[in-house]
Amino acid sequence: MIYIIIPVFNRLSYTKDCLASLSNQSISNYKIVVVDHGSTDGTSEYIKNELPEVELITGSSDLWWTGAVNLGLKWVLETAGLNDTVLTLNNDLIVDKNYLECLNDMHSNFPKALIGSVSVDIFNPEKISFAGIKWSSVTAKYKSAVNINIPYSLFREKNEYIVSDLLPGRGTLIPVKAFKDVGIFDEENFPHYAADEDFSLRCKQAGYSILVATNACVKSYVNETGLNADSKTSVKTIITSLTSIKSKNNISKRWYWAKKHSQIPALYMGFYMSRTFFSYVKSLIATNNH
Numbered sequence: 001m002i003y004i005i006i007p008v009f010n011r012l013s014y015t016k017d018c019l020a021s022l023s024n025q026s027i028s029n030y031k032i033v034v035v036d037h038g039s040t041d042g043t044s045e046y047i048k049n050e051l052p053e054v055e056l057i058t059g060s061s062d063l064w065w066t067g068a069v070n071l072g073l074k075w076v077l078e079t080a081g082l083n084d085t086v087l088t089l090n091n092d093l094i095v096d097k098n099y100l101e102c103l104n105d106m107h108s109n110f111p112k113a114l115i116g117s118v119s120v121d122i123f124n125p126e127k128i129s130f131a132g133i134k135w136s137s138v139t140a141k142y143k144s145a146v147n148i149n150i151p152y153s154l155f156r157e158k159n160e161y162i163v164s165d166l167l168p169g170r171g172t173l174i175p176v177k178a179f180k181d182v183g184i185f186d187e188e189n190f191p192h193y194a195a196d197e198d199f200s201l202r203c204k205q206a207g208y209s210i211l212v213a214t215n216a217c218v219k220s221y222v223n224e225t226g227l228n229a230d231s232k233t234s235v236k237t238i239i240t241s242l243t244s245i246k247s248k249n250n251i252s253k254r255w256y257w258a259k260k261h262s263q264i265p266a267l268y269m270g271f272y273m274s275r276t277f278f279s280y281v282k283s284l285i286a287t288n289n290h
Helices: 012-022 043-049 061-079 098-109 153-159 177-181 195-205 236-244 251-261 263-287
Strands: 002-008 032-037 055-059 085-088 093-095 114-123 124-130 134-137 140-146 160-164 171-176 209-220
Touching: 002 012, 002 061, 012 032, 012 093, 032 043, 032 061, 043 055, 043 124, 061 085, 061 177, 061 195, 085 177, 098 114, 098 140, 098 171, 098 209, 114 153, 114 177, 124 153, 124 209, 153 209, 171 177, 171 195, 171 209, 177 195, 195 209, 195 251, 236 263, 251 263
Parallel strands: 002 032, 002 085, 032 055, 114 209
Antiparallel strands: 085 171, 093 209, 114 124, 114 171, 134 140, 160 209
16 A cells, blocks of 8 residues: 655645546555645645545644654554555645556565655656755765756656665655654654655665656656745845745754764855855845846
8 A cells, every 4th residue: 555645735726736646546555645734725625525535634834844744654654554655745746647556666676765756847747857866975965866957758768767865755655664664754853844855864774775766757836946036035035044944944954964964064064055155145146137
């Protein structure tokens, strides 16, 4: 059984599209678990009335991504067997009808592995935005594991799977046994960002492979970089970016990451913040020039 955990906070139209794409899968051995953590747009009412087959779990808005996923996990782990798997998925993704089958087939070949998905632009499905990451524990450098500047159809023909250093939670299949081995996501230290990557590293240290199945694709509404070309950068937005729980650049969370996973935390943090501030300066200049 594949247990699909989808945390949601408003954006009902996205949730409808995501669930619709999961309703027409080529295999049937899956259960959808939606964790609604504080939506005010009728998400829970819609699922109760229109999709009674979906397991609905509700929580408060202070759960953020990690707490919401863990809430779903606690329900799943009371039900699932050791041979089952968990798929973490976000509601701003849609998938093709053979998506779960592709992940399941890869899991059969690599039972002790976390298996991620290729992410493409929903408006341009040939444009790849994620297909694995190479990450340096010294320089804090993130780069694509392989060349993704080719059409997805060609990329899929060339590669069966990609070895990655880390995986996001946006379409990652995880053996239930992995949670028994390393625990659940770290919501205390990584409430919204980095808990997924932290979990994948902990699994890697426990002997699990970290792979991306190239024929398992999620179509994303969201820019994977987290940058919005239409937004204007100001000192206020920079301060918010460095302090908000919702920001991937939150200094305190990144410092904890550096202490936990890097070889030389101070050096790692120096590299990371240098790149971050350089990107802020470029954005400020671009904003002032418009």
